[in-house]
Amino acid sequence: MTNLSPLNQRRLNNFVSNKRGLYSFWVFSILFIISLFADFIANEKPLLIKYEDKFYYPIFQSYSETTFGGDFETEADYRDPFVKNLINESGWMIMPIIPYKYNTIIRDIDSPAPSPPSKKNWLGTDDQARDVLSRLIYGFRISILFGFTLTFFP
Numbered sequence: 001m002t003n004l005s006p007l008n009q010r011r012l013n014n015f016v017s018n019k020r021g022l023y024s025f026w027v028f029s030i031l032f033i034i035s036l037f038a039d040f041i042a043n044e045k046p047l048l049i050k051y052e053d054k055f056y057y058p059i060f061q062s063y064s065e066t067t068f069g070g071d072f073e074t075e076a077d078y079r080d081p082f083v084k085n086l087i088n089e090s091g092w093m094i095m096p097i098i099p100y101k102y103n104t105i106i107r108d109i110d111s112p113a114p115s116p117p118s119k120k121n122w123l124g125t126d127d128q129a130r131d132v133l134s135r136l137i138y139g140f141r142i143s144i145l146f147g148f149t150l151t152f153f154p
Helices: 006-017 019-036 081-089 132-152
Strands: 048-051 054-056 090-094
Touching: 019 048, 019 090, 081 090
Parallel strands: none
Antiparallel strands: 048 054, 048 090
């Protein structure tokens, strides 16, 4: 660790002695680190696909529907039941914990939007049928990175 001036050393000691502030710092740090991996936690694309003994990484690269035996040259919609069946016939896929991105409109919710929390949508949906938890994770990341940018690059 670098040598701190006596003033900064005193500030650090005061901060560490404030238990509530220290715990808040750790909670904030954990939430920030989790939000940095938002694309792996909340995304409508699979993390990994094994199809006909080949591995595909849709989260990093786009694949057309024809790659998995479909008819269209456009990017595969992995939420489409037809594409899911194509992949599951000759392989498998691993979806993120939250299978919705911040802007994904959920068309198969049980009640009208905004809907209450459920097993599919842990914090429910907003008035436009988008998952609230995924929007919260992505929004937290954007807000904190914007605040850090303003703090460190005035």
